[in-house]
Amino acid sequence: MQFTTTVLLAKKTATGLPVPSSVIDALGSGKRPPVVVTINGGYTYRSTVGVMDEQFLVPLSAAHRESAGIAAGDTVEVTLVVDTQPRVIDLPDDLAAALQVAGVRAAFDTLSNSRQRALADPVSQAKAPETRARRIAKAVEALQG
Secondary structure (H helix, E strand, O other), X not given: OEEEEEOEEEOOOEEEEEEOHHHHHHHOOOOOOEEXXXXXXXXXXXXXXXXXXXXXXXXXXXXXXXXXXXXXXXEEEEEEEEOOOOOOOOOOHHHHHHHHHOOOHHHHHOOOHHHHHHHHXXXXXXXXXXXXXXXXXXXXXXXXX
């Protein structure tokens, strides 16, 4: 499904791509489908449609805006395709081991893709070993609670 929209800025940094309800209906995969987003025919990423204030939106992070060469207020051509590929998180080995030892790996595996990323990405992005260890401990604690 292709449509034209304006990059929305909400609050200070949150941005999104408003999606017409007719597009959501035409996709035929519910109100919050996983999608492959292509902007202006050149930049593609995976996301999930969300709803904010009764408006359908595809999140658009600063990294995606920069990579696509767009900013809030720009008018863009968007193509959405239902994403049928499994979403797999690259789990750092040390985090995977810690989850196993703590007995919470099964709990991790039941989480949504976005929640898994919220636990795994900070570990992957840590530069200092101490930071990495703290973030692993925090992820384990979140699953134990």
